[in-house]
Amino acid sequence: MTLTVSNRVYRVVMTKPGRKRDQDAEERILNATRDLIAERGSSQVTIDEIAAEAKVGKQTIYRWWPTKPALVLDALEREIKSSNPPPTTGSTYGDLRTQMRRVAAMFASPTGSIIRELVAESIGNDDIAEQFRKRFFAERLKRGMPTLEAGIARGELRADLDLEIVSEMLYAPLWLRLIIKHRPLTPAVADRILDHAWPILTTDPTPTTTRPS
Amino acid sequence: MTLTVSNRVYRVVMTKPGRKRDQDAEERILNATRDLIAERGSSQVTIDEIAAEAKVGKQTIYRWWPTKPALVLDALEREIKSSNPPPTTGSTYGDLRTQMRRVAAMFASPTGSIIRELVAESIGNDDIAEQFRKRFFAERLKRGMPTLEAGIARGELRADLDLEIVSEMLYAPLWLRLIIKHRPLTPAVADRILDHAWPILTTDPTPTTTRPS
């Protein structure tokens, strides 16, 4: 494709010239970030260390990530992308139980530490917060939605539930334990929460049978 | 006054000599901390700035507070100390409603910002976390306990409730909205949470009447 202006002929090109971004370097940076942060916490890791660990110049990091938390966010996203498919135990109760236990387990793992660090960064930086919510939090909180909606569709859950509120009642306690660390965070806790909440979710007229004595 | 024991002469002093701690300086430091943090967030405020704003030498700050978050914690405590007495509307539902609305209102106020910043500091520093939990979080989460216990005693709430879980189901969503800012934090939200949770709390056999249509 050509463009002629005042007798000068220009070619119109779509691609950017120059060396392409080095996928391998990106890989090494994200791995180094993940490893170092899981080990010592985001605030205890410097960009210089990540660069050294990844055998990369600092500028290569700054070229692609504006700040450290942005980098951490990408490292986290990659870590979580290997997402489990939604559970299908056959019953809504079973599905919710599995999902909540998975969240509790993830929060208790090194990945939980990274998420925790990201929450801290989000509090101090609105851009990070925005990214964190959009790319991780919202997606995660909503992952439970289909299960709840399916439960309603199947008639196992009450149709008049405010799912926004319900999902927060189920998951916010887990998040809070991750962030504040005021109480242990185990699958058993997830179970206790679900069992307490179950009566208000279900259409079953004898809810107390699922309640702990 | 001197005291001689085994040929050794001691000076006996009753009060510590030297200049007294400057109450005015302390006041100025805490005010400056509160103002600057509410304005820009704890992580964006330096000790140098606080010292300059308070017209105080840095050493005067470090003499009394070991770290910045310790200072922030004190600034926060002073702000919250004006605690309301527990509500007594006559009904457990009404008391819970009042309490949750108060928490939501506090979280939405500048004080909420300070709490949020403290959460961030807690994540990066275990000592701060310990202090934060002990001096603020636990006390706050447990403030609802007497109301719940009274409700059980009065027979308005089920006796077999796990109050630890219940209080988290009620308050964790508010905390999460403060920290993550993923959804608005209003008194109406507090109401919706309580109304959804109420059926599992109460001994009233017709819980659905309190549910939002």
Add this chain to the structure above:
Amino acid sequence: MTLTVSNRVYRVVMTKPGRKRDQDAEERILNATRDLIAERGSSQVTIDEIAAEAKVGKQTIYRWWPTKPALVLDALEREIKSSNPPPTTGSTYGDLRTQMRRVAAMFASPTGSIIRELVAESIGNDDIAEQFRKRFFAERLKRGMPTLEAGIARGELRADLDLEIVSEMLYAPLWLRLIIKHRPLTPAVADRILDHAWPILTTDPTPTTTRPS
């Protein structure tokens, strides 16, 4: 240069009208080097800037010149290559005078700035220093030699002169004024130097007549 059509961004590239961009690129590089250095000084000019100014890839520069000063050296050489033939006024005094005035004039011109920059580079880099001495300095300092030797041959100058020392006595003050800029550098200065030195050069028994009163 970019062109946006229906939200698509295109790059506009000039077509290559002919071939043999080779020599043109070299030309542009040397010109850009000369211009930028004369303007801001060698140490304030980066290779990237030269490449951008010359519309050339950095690699094209590094393909031909190992380092920046090597490039500067070439730029300088090209500038000076237009060397005047040795003067022949008929008298040794006149020839020396012409030559010294020429050097003073060159030092006072933009070319002098480039030479000055090269001296700076030479101090920090032995390879450059070697090149600078070999390709420019020695040749320049020795350019006066034939004149002096001819003067001796003609019997106008003393036969027992140490020409190495003499040429330095004549020219080093000019070099120093170029480098240190401690005093002005004008043809008049060259004259004063020569007139002071003349008595020890000449066989004329009445040297004082050429001395300034």
Add this chain to the structure above:
Amino acid sequence: MTLTVSNRVYRVVMTKPGRKRDQDAEERILNATRDLIAERGSSQVTIDEIAAEAKVGKQTIYRWWPTKPALVLDALEREIKSSNPPPTTGSTYGDLRTQMRRVAAMFASPTGSIIRELVAESIGNDDIAEQFRKRFFAERLKRGMPTLEAGIARGELRADLDLEIVSEMLYAPLWLRLIIKHRPLTPAVADRILDHAWPILTTDPTPTTTRPS
């Protein structure tokens, strides 16, 4: 101490408050600078290295010296401050000879390397150049002046000499050999320069006796 003027109270302070500049640190910085630069040359030494060698924070260097060359200049000045008194051999010729040999010796020593590096810095930075000329060069070039003036006063030197030119004829060759390194720089060279120049300086009617055969 307070001072009250028209109902306004002023604090009267005599000295600047705050910690005093650490003389020991300054000493260590200047020594480290001198040592490292004499060893490897100014351009091969980083501020970080100087700070590390001096056991000093980088900021302490930047607090007192705006740039590296400014620091080098101070280090040099301190090195040279231990200046020898002007020589008094009894004869002007002897004094000049001693002085020129001293300069040659200094230029050949590690101090000479530092001066050389400073010349390079001066070429690239006008502020440094200004400082270098004012604090070192001018003072040094003029140090020979009293000797020349005394020579005239005693009648040993011609009264119509342009001392500015004369001192450059004597010393510029030494400077140039320091900077360009095109020829060796020894006391013998200083002698040869002086002996060549002597005839035009002296009132002695038989100058050739001091000339090398």
Add this chain to the structure above:
DNA sequence: CGTTAAGCGAGACGGTACGTCCTGTCTTAAC
């Protein structure tokens, strides 16, 4: 009232990490 010791505002200190800049090498798409 003078001594003594702690607190004060100010600011220099040793140190760590930051984010930018430049060098010289390399890789890629367009010609």
Add this chain to the structure above:
DNA sequence: GTTAAGACAGGACGTACCGTCTCGCTTAACG
């Protein structure tokens, strides 16, 4: 194959804070 663009590893730069220390002064209890 050659060019312009530009990403790469490496490394120095000068800045910003941290938490500590030192200075000259002020304040207050003790003798």
